[in-house]
Amino acid sequence: MESQAATACHELLLRLAGRLPDRQLWRFRDWLAAGALDALAGTLPLTLLRERVGITVAESMLLNTALLDAGADPGLLNSVPWVDELDDLDYTFTPESPERVNTGDSVAVVLGAVLHGRPEVVDVRGSWRQHRSGTGPATRVVLVTSVADAARLAGELQRVLRALGTYEPGVEVMPEGIDLPPYHERALAASEPLLPGVITYRRQLVPR
């Protein structure tokens, strides 16, 4: 069972999807999965400041809950600016890859093998993300709904995806019942089951 700090940190990192660079986000999630909250306490606030990432009041509370006890500098935590509302997403989502090729989905096969029989997993879906400007390749976003151990599961799936060739994996493990940020709502709205017939998508999308 994850600690309250780890749960808060996971939700914060979940909400930072699409706002922090993928290259840093997956790394922080990996650290959290490894229980290295103290490493995050020193690095995450500094990264938010240097990357000029503003957070909402709710996210600020998550930040304090997650990292204050882990040794984060209160001065740095208070320096992270607040924003009243988040900017529009820089990404669009599609159920299928715009660069679809007629090959087998080996990633889905491996993920299915890894997640098979896990009781905490509710749903696994997939979506493809493209930058709104149209630049850059489309990246796969794995959307997992879980009832427990979300941070650990995210770290595990990230390692699998990296071994399969996705250097900056986009694994979004969403604790069931949380208020989803816009990024995940839109990703789910443009998603398909990653393991057809294995897990039934039960989430009821709430239109914004």
Added chain:
Amino acid sequence: MSQGADGAAGRPGVPLPIRVHDLLLGFAGRLDDDALADARQFLASAELDRALEFLAGCLVAGRIAISGAQRQELASLFTQVYLDAAMIDRLMVDDGAASNAVVRHRFGGGPVDGESAVHGVAEAARRVLDVLPDVRSVWAVWRLTPAGPVSGPVPHRVVLVGVGPAGFAPATSYRLENSLRRAGIRASVEVLRDGAEAPEYHHAAMQYAAQVPFARQAPTNPPPVRPRSNPMEPSAPPSSPSSQIPTVSTPVSVLPGSPISRPAPPPTAPSPPVAKVPEIPVAPPMPPLPEIAPPGRRSRPEPPADPLASANPPVRPAPVLPASWMSEPASTTPKPPPTNGKAARPESLPADDSLSDQEKLLLRQLQEELARREQEESDGPGHLGDINGGRHGGGPATFDWPTSNGAPTVINGIPPQHPDQPR
């Protein structure tokens, strides 16, 4: 100076970025390649604190054991950049587990899916290699084994770069890696400084590395690190400073995967070209130089020994003149009209090649006519009157100045005087 993990803490005179760079070299193959790349990016961006915190975070999260020397160096660096060293206490220190004897990697020099490790590297990194200073050599190899607890896919390309004393290792590593990444090539760029000892990981990689040719590269440049256990390697001195570079006799040519074709000699190669200058026979090309005439002179016919021979004047018979005319002193002979204010020299007349044959014939006829008339005058009137009268058919012997109205011409208020009239 040791380069890498075993560097002792407190290295006087070594800049902090170089110390961090060397520390990162020691974790090659034990941290995942992206972690090293990110830390090097922070380092190249002058974010030493961020690089060190990131490194420590990766070590803690990955539960990667470090040696006592590495921990000491890390703690020293944390202190020097005013970081909280509390996280250092969480690092696992185990000299045995951190030794390279435990962490062994396999490298491959052959192609992977038909692609060699050097494929595309030179093209992708050309612009960066053109500007980065003192890059001595670039090598590439495939690593076949995973690195770190969150390893990326394998085989993974590793690029080994050797830089000289004027090179900037952190900047070279970051910029080269970034350049390759932008070109779609994922690779770890390990930059090794000339003269410094490299970790075992890099020695192992060099056993199978192939050289990447680039414009400034000298064919005799040594590899950034020498493989230690390559049985095929000839006996050669260890990685040496630039002054000893010419003594290295292409040790890489026998390595598996090394390119067959040698790169073109660079125009700015540091020392090897200087060492080879005495061997280049520069003297033989010199003798032909005198034979090469300037184009202007070459286009002309060869000048004759006698500059006047080309005129080919007709053989003029000796003038048959009366003895009186021939006996006159040279000063009394008819003189050609002055040229450019100077009278032609008398001796130039017989051989005056500027006259055509017709002119010479006329001149000869004139001389004969004058001689004939002189002969006739010897029996008649005076000399001057004879000339004037003779020219005009025997007119009066007075000087007639031509005027338009019959009046004498006035020059500067003075009427001209007869030459024979006393002034």
